[in-house]
């Protein structure tokens with residue numbers, strides 16, 4: 001008799017912030033194929049988020065789109081309540097929402113800095129705050145996994161004008177490390193991924209964002225190419241799964257060797 005094991009995401013809910021496109025959308029598609037009920041958070045892109053959820057459902061998966069600016073704590077509280085009602089408590093949180101900025105420090109003003117840190121850092125705090133209250137065995141939960149999407153910019157300093165972004169991702173690496181120590185004994189594994197140059201719309205504000213610009217920058221990558229969102233999603237799904245049951249407080253570079 002063949003031993004058929006349950007899919008990784010069976011009876012589990014995964015919430016992906018900023019999940020309507022790019023790395024988040026690739027993660028949502030892959031998670032649905034792995035059997036997760038997928039909560040796709042979006043801020044403005046209602047069409048893309050609903051379209052992705054419909055696509056997943058048409059392929060036989062479970063997904064719903066949920067609007068919230070995850071940089072605002074009140075909206076994050078509402079988001080988790082809506083996910084509770086639709087899918088039950090979150091088992092896996094992917095803190096993926098992020099913005100890429102370019103601005104020299106001598107031109108950086110407080111409002112812009114606050115915006116970047118709200119989206120890239122505060123969001124991870126706010127979402128983890130809600131997730132821990134549901135996952136932690138201390139709060140009666142059944143454990144879970146949190147995966148934070150950082151960037152190699154945390155190590156490399158990013159591109160010219162990248163101090164805001166690099167510092168925000170450095171904060172995410174420190175957050176991952178500290179949070180893993182805080183909740184590891186409560187059944188929650190906390191890990192991160194550090195993508196390198198990945199082909200998504202996040203680069204669109206650059207003048208050299210098109211295929212030529214990406215190719216130029218890819219020439220500095222040891223693997224001599226940019227990565228695809230699926231190549232990051234694979235690692236996120238692995239970190240979320242029981243296959244990574246002893247991986248905790250780790251930050252995995254997905255950067256082609258940069």
Ligand code: NAD
Nearest residue numbers: 018022023043069070071096097098151195197198200202
């Ligand atoms: P993307 O721009 O396609 O996706 C980011 C998503 O986050 C977008 O859908 C955006 O609308 C959403 N978002 C932004 N602010 C939000 C908010 N306040 N609330 C909810 N959603 C919000 O880019 P991506 O490349 O898929 O980025 C995903 C993550 O990967 C980001 O954290 C990014 O910093 C990180 N990353 C990307 C690269 C790369 O080269 N693409 C490299 C390193 C790290």
